[in-house]
Amino acid sequence: MISGLLGLLTTLRWLFRKPVTAHYPKQHLPVQERYMGFPALLWDDTAAEPFCTGCMVCVRECPTQCMSAQMHDNPKFASGESHRRKIIQTFEINLNRCILCGICVDVCAFDAIEMSYEHELSSFSRTGARADLGLLLELGGRYTETTQWQATNPEKNVASVALAKRAAAKTQAGEAEGKA
Template sequence: MFGFGVLKGMLVTIQNFFASYFSKDHLTTVQYPEERLSAKERYRNFPFLVYDQAPEDPRCVACDICAKECPPKCITIVRDSDAEGKPLKRPKSFDIDYSICMNCGICEEVCPFDAIFMDHEFELAEYGRFEDLMYHKDRLLKPNDHFKKIRPTDATRIDAKLAAKTQKPAPPVGN
C-alpha cells in the first residue's frame, strides 16, 4: 500500500536507535585509542629487520637484493667491511624511508635469508617529514620473538626451515 513504506522505514530506524543501547551488534563503533581491534596475522604495512641473538648480528647479509627489487627504491644498504677493507656479510647501514615505502611486501618476498619482514606497527606519525620517517638500522632491527608474536604461522615455518638448514651437513665443495 502506498504511503506505508514510510512508516515501515520509521520503524526500522527507531528499532536501531533503541537497540544501540542494548546490543553490541547495533553499536559497532570501536572507540579507537582506548579500545582497538587486534590486527590480523597477514596484515602488513612497513618492513623491519629480524635478528636472532643480538642486534649486532642480524640475519641480513647486505646482499642488496631487496634494495634492487624495491619498486619505489626506498631501501639503501651499505655493506660493512673489516679493518683491511675486506667486505663483511653484514650491513654497515640499512635505511628505509617510510615516507616512500608503498607497503608492497616485495622485499619480504625476495629476501633469500628471511631477514626482512612486514610489521604490524601503524601508529607512525612524526613531526619531521624527512628525518623522522627515515628509519635507520637501530630502529628497524627487531628480535625474532617480535616476529613470532605478530605472525606466529610464518615465524614457525621459517624457524623450522632455518633449523633444518643448520642441521644439514654442508654440501661438499666442488662436484
C-alpha cells in the same frame, strides 16, 4: 508513506543494539594475523647478528625505491661464529615512501625482512620516518616476539643450523677421504 515507515522500523531495530564503532585513538582493534605493517629486519639470535646480508635484492625490487642498504665483510665469518660472509652495515627505509606492498618480503632469500604489525610510527621529528638499522631491528624484535616467528629456511639462514650442517658435511667429506 509505507516505505518510509518500513525504513523507520529498520533503523529503530538498530537503536537498541550495541554500536559497532570503535573509537580509534582510545580503542585499538586487533590486527589480523597476516597484517602487513611497516617492514622490519629480523635478528638471528644464534649468531647475534641480523639475518640480512645486504644482498640489495629488496632495494632493487622496491616499487618506490624507499630503501637503501650497505654491506661489509662479516667479522664473525672469519672467526667461524657465522656462515654469512657479508653482513648488513647500514639499512634505511623511508617509511613515508613505503607503500606496504610486501614485495621486499617476497624476494628476500635470507628470511631477513618481514612485514611487521607496526603501523603507528608517527613522530614529531622531521626525520622520524627514516627508519635506520637499529629501529628496523627493534621492530623486527617486537614482531618475532608477538608471532613466535620461525625462519622458513633454517638450514640456509639460521647461523647455528647452517654451521652445524657445514661442519657435518666437512666431517663426512673428511671420513670419505680417510677411507679412500
